[in-house]
Amino acid sequence: MKAALALAFSDRWAMISGAAVALIAGWLFAMSGQMLATGQGGGVVLLATPAKVAIFAGTALLAGVAGVVHTSALRLRLGRSGAGITATGVVFAFLGASCCTPLLWPAALSLLGVSGVTLLGVNAAIHRWFWIPVIGAGLGLTAGTWQALRAIAMPCAVVSDRVDLAGRDRNRRPRRSVALSRE
Amino acid sequence: MTSERRSFAVPRWIAAMAGFALGICLLAGPGVPLVPGEAAGAIGNFTRVAQPSVTPGRPVTVFLLSALYCPFCAAERWALVDALGRFGTWSSLAPAESTSGVEGFSAIPTYNFVHARYTSRWVAFTARDVQDAQGRPLQPLAPNEAALVNRFDPDGGIPFLLIAGAFAEHGSGYSPGLLVHKSFDQVRSDLAAGAPDGAAIRHEADIVTALICFADKDTPATACGTPAVRTMEAQFH
Numbered sequence: 001m002k003a004a005l006a007l008a009f010s011d012r013w014a015m016i017s018g019a020a021v022a023l024i025a026g027w028l029f030a031m032s033g034q035m036l037a038t039g040q041g042g043g044v045v046l047l048a049t050p051a052k053v054a055i056f057a058g059t060a061l062l063a064g065v066a067g068v069v070h071t072s073a074l075r076l077r078l079g080r081s082g083a084g085i086t087a088t089g090v091v092f093a094f095l096g097a098s099c100c101t102p103l104l105w106p107a108a109l110s111l112l113g114v115s116g117v118t119l120l121g122v123n124a125a126i127h128r129w130f131w132i133p134v135i136g137a138g139l140g141l142t143a144g145t146w147q148a149l150r151a152i153a154m155p156c157a158v159v160s161d162r163v164d165l166a167g168r169d170r171n172r173r174p175r176r177s178v179a180l181s182r183e
Numbered sequence: 184m185t186s187e188r189r190s191f192a193v194p195r196w197i198a199a200m201a202g203f204a205l206g207i208c209l210l211a212g213p214g215v216p217l218v219p220g221e222a223a224g225a226i227g228n229f230t231r232v233a234q235p236s237v238t239p240g241r242p243v244t245v246f247l248l249s250a251l252y253c254p255f256c257a258a259e260r261w262a263l264v265d266a267l268g269r270f271g272t273w274s275s276l277a278p279a280e281s282t283s284g285v286e287g288f289s290a291i292p293t294y295n296f297v298h299a300r301y302t303s304r305w306v307a308f309t310a311r312d313v314q315d316a317q318g319r320p321l322q323p324l325a326p327n328e329a330a331l332v333n334r335f336d337p338d339g340g341i342p343f344l345l346i347a348g349a350f351a352e353h354g355s356g357y358s359p360g361l362l363v364h365k366s367f368d369q370v371r372s373d374l375a376a377g378a379p380d381g382a383a384i385r386h387e388a389d390i391v392t393a394l395i396c397f398a399d400k401d402t403p404a405t406a407c408g409t410p411a412v413r414t415m416e417a418q419f420h
Contacts, residue, residue: 034286037358045360047287110339116332117324119339120248120313127252128318 004153008072017071022064029056055134062141069148076152226418227390228352232335235349235398242307243398245391246331247296248343250314251321252282254359256342257293262356262387263308263344264294265374269392269406271303278367281359282316291359292367297322305399305406313341346391347398356387390415 008014030036033056035048046053109119126133225231237243247263249256257280264273279295281288296310311328315321324332335351336343344352361383362370373381393415396407406412 049284049287052287110337116334116337116339117329119337120332120341121339123339123341124250124314124318124320127250127314 001149001153004149005069007152008069008149011068011072011075013075014068014072018064018066018068021067022060025063026057026060029060059134059137059141062138062145066141066145066148069145069152073148073151226350226393226415227387228354228356229344229346229350229390229394230352231349231419232351233349235347237347237398242303242305243347243395244345245306245308245347245395246328246345247308247310248324248328248332248336249296249310249312249341250318251279251295251297251312251316252285252314252318253341254281254286254288254291255355256312257281257291258357258359258362258384259342259344259352259355259387260293260296261362261370261374261384262391265384265388266391266395267301267303267306267308269388270306270395270403271301271308274300274302279316280367282318286359288359289363291362292365292370305403306395344391346394349398350394356390357383393419 033048033052035046035053035056037045037047048056109122110116114122235243245263245267247256247259249259264276267273276299277295278292280290280292283290297312299310301308309328311322311324313321313324331345331348332339332343335345336353338353340353342352342355361380365373365380370381370384372378374384377385389409389411392406392409393412396402396412397416397419401407401416407416
C-alpha cells in the first residue's frame with residue numbers, strides 16, 4: 001500500500017489533478033456553506049468558525065488526496081473501484097457544508113423538484129446533525145482512496161505471486177496485464 | 184481495445200461530476216425571478232415575486248420563517264419589531280439571542296417571537312420559528328404556510344420574509360455582524376436614540392414599512408407618511 005501511495009504521488013499529472021480537486025472542493029465547500037460574504041467596505045468576510053474552516057479544509061485536502069490516487073489509478077487504467085465511494089464522500093461533504101441561509105445544495109435539489117418544505121426539513125436536519133455528513137464525508141473519501149490504492153497495489157502483489165510461483169505454475173497469467181505493461 | 188473502452192468510461196464519470204459541480208455553481212449566481220416578468224421591482228433585499236394580494240378592509244399579511252439559532256433571523260427580527268410597531272402593538276416580547284458560533288457569528292441579541300403577541304388593524308403578522316437554539320424542532324408549519332414556503336422559498340432557506348404575498352426576502356436585510364458583541368439593551372437604546380449604530384436596522388425597518396404601505400394604499404398615514412418611507416415607496420410606483 002505504501003508503494004502504491006508512493007507510485008500515485010510520483011505521478012506529476014496525478015499531483016496536478018489532486019491539487020485542482022482540492023482547490024475546487026475547497027471553493028465549492030466555501031460557496032455551498034456560504035462561508036464567504038462581501039463586507040461593508042467591499043472586502044471578503046469569512047462567515048465560519050475556525051473549527052468549521054478546519055473541518056472543510058481537511059475534507060478538501062482529503063478530496064485532493066483521493067484525486068491524486070484516482071488519477072494515478074486511471075492513468076494505470078485501474079480506475080473504477082473506489083470511485084463510487086469517493087463520490088459518496090463528496091456528496092456528504094456538500095451536505096456537511098450546508099447551514100442556515102439559502103444554500104447551493106438545496107438549490108440543486110429544488111431544481112430537481114424537491115419542495116421548499118422538504119428542503120427546509122433537510123436544512124434543519126443538516127444543521128442539527130452537522131457531524132453526520134462531516135463524518136460520512138471523511139469516511140467516504142478515505143474509503144474511496146483506500147480502494148483505489150488497493151487497485152494500484154494489486155498488480156504489484158500479482159508480480160510477486162508470479163515470481164514466487166513461477167516454478168510451480170507456469171500457465172498462470174497475471175490478472176492485470178495492462179497495468180504491468182505500463183509499469 | 185477493451186482497455187481503450189475502459190479509459191473512456193471513467194472520464195465520462197468525471198465529466199458528469201464536473202457538470203454537476205458546474206450546475207451547482209451556476210445555481211449560486213444571481214437569483215432567478217420566482218415569477219417571471221413580475222420581478223422588475225426590487226427594494227433592499229426584497230424581490231417582488233407576485234402582485235400584492237390585499238383585500239380591501241383586510242390587513243396586509245406578513246409572514247416570517249426563521250429559527251432561534253440563526254443569526255440572520257436574529258438580525259431581521261429587530262427591523263420587524265421596529266417596522267410592525269408602527270402599525271400595531273407588541274406584547275410579551277422577550278429578549279433572546281442566536282446560538283453562538285453559527286455561521287461564524289457570536290450570539291446575536293434579538294427578540295423571541297415564540298410567545299409574543301402582535302395586534303394591528305393593518306397588519307396580520309405570523310412568525311414561525313422552526314427550530315430552537317439547539318436545533319430541535321419548534322413550531323410546525325400550518326398547511327397554508329407550507330404552501331407559501333413551497334411557492335416562494337423553494338430552497339427552504341431561513342430567514343424568509345413575505346409581505347402581502349408579494350414581496351419576498353431571503354436572508355436578512357443587513358449583516359448580523361453589526362450586532363456582534365452588543366447586548367440586547369445596547370441595540371435597543373441605539374435604536375431608540377436614533378444612534379448611527381442603529382441605522383441599518385432603521386433602514387430595513389423603513390423598507391418593510393414601505394412595502395406594507397405600498398400593499399395597503401398608504402394607510403395609516405402615521406406609518407406611511409415619513410419622508411424615508413415615501414422615498415422608498417416611490418420606487419414601486
